[in-house]
Amino acid sequence: MHYYFRLQHKRLLRYLKELGVPVPLALLALVCFWGAVSTLLYERLEWAAYWVVVLAGTILIKLSGVERSTFLFHVFGKQKSRYIGLxxxxxxxxxxxxxxxxxxxxxxxxxxVAMCFLRPFFGRWRSTSIVGPSFFRKRPFEFLAGYRKTILLYLALGIVCSIAVWVNNYNLALVCMSVVLLNAYGFYTATEEAYFIWIFKQESSSFLAKKCRDAFLNSLLYSLPFLVCLLVFFSANFDTSLFVWFLGSAAIFLMIISKYAAYPLSINLSQAVVLGLGFSFPFLFIIIIPLFIKKSLRNLYPILDD
Amino acid sequence: MISLENVSKKFGKNIVFENLNLQFKPGSINGIVGENGAGKTTLFRCIAGFESYEGRIDSHKNPLKNHLGYLMTNPYLLEKITGLEYIELLLYAREISIKNIAQHNIFDLPLKEYATNYSTGMKKKLAITAMLLLNNDYFILDEPFSGLDIQSNMLLTEIIQKLRSLNKTILLSSHIFGGLEQLCDVIHLLQKGKPLQTVLPPQYDSLKETMMQSIHRTKIDTLPLKYSDS
Known part of the structure; x- marks a missing residue:
């Protein structure tokens, strides 16, 4: 079993190496990043601690995936797989x-603490096979799959947003819309198999334009109930609401071009740093956006045009 | 027609195949055989455009990839997408409109269920159904029979024969020699470090014999297998 942990350690180091920076630096950057994000979270959000609980719960669910748990169960047996879980x-x-x-x-x-220590004693986490409804159908698959995966979060945010309207709390309603857009941003973080690019008939430039257009239209549809709610019930702050919505949509666009700029690899640390610089000094996007589009087209070319 | 002219593929210093010259004619079934790692899937990926290569690959209809149906050994499926939505996604990608997809559900798949929850065989059947709806002229079928039940194997054999009668160009790999023998108009044997061997139906028996002789039976004895008392 100790070999299992040594192997996990090796895998972790390989992931960090793939980020393209020395391992100690990557670890330091990760710790600093988490430190900065959590500080910001605790300072800005009233219920930050519970958002952290949600985040930890999400990671636990990932760790308890049925395939992974079944593999551990078959290799190590009941007791040892529980110990690994702990x-x-x-x-x-x-x-x-x-x-x-x-x-x-x-x-x-x-x-x-309770979630972490009780988790290994419960059954393997099975994702539901109930097919949820979706507005998005086949176009694009990122929204169709993402919407279904996070439907509970979407509904919870809807309820919180309604409460925000009821108690006249503009900031809370704005946070709800931001989280919805952030969630949509997450739909595009995973790198899809080349087959799902290859199958498209378009050339790389049309493919990228279509991806961005579909993402824009669908993020509008996805966040519309929240945006309308903000514009109707908090009309005095309509400019801030529209600005935040625009920022969220722009972030999705940036995510798409960043993803294909790194394709077929995942977004690496240097790209994340460039994006971070862009968000800190928005005028840099004048250079970053064309650069990322050029890199995306270069990576898509061999699959779609060559 | 798909033609390969001096096609070579290397991964670093490792040469997968070198200077392949092949022609795959319309209305023909072309078998590609070889041991694991001989380069069958890599050859298919080069033809499909997933891999870079040296040499030339030409086709009658261009770009080749937009007229090509590629069935992978293990088809990729997306999470939280139903079988029907998977087919719709591929049709949308190829700009093809089919109103009643369910009527083309030849394998009776539960199209309204998540495709990732399908069994291995059902996943393959879904990929085959989608590929057949894309109106392709060329087909690459990498291990199409693996994972399928006997009835579906028979149905797929008939489908492949129908595609040949419709003048489609078919490239097929399989580890079941019987299936290839029955279907293929020509078989190409890929062997690491050796030139490509092309075999016509009258020589299939001698090919089978050659392949049997290459099996390293003596290596079985190196396994630490023990007699069971019970």
């Missing part, structure tokens, strides 16, 4: 608990 949960705790304790979020800490 060790992984403890590693997860190391990541989240210091921040929660520092911000005196003891209830959230309790929930995370």
């Amino acid at each position: 060790v992984e949960a403890a590693a997860l705790l190391l990541f989240f608990v210091p921040g929660l304790v520092l911000h005196q979020a003891y209830a959230a800490t309790g929930i995370i």
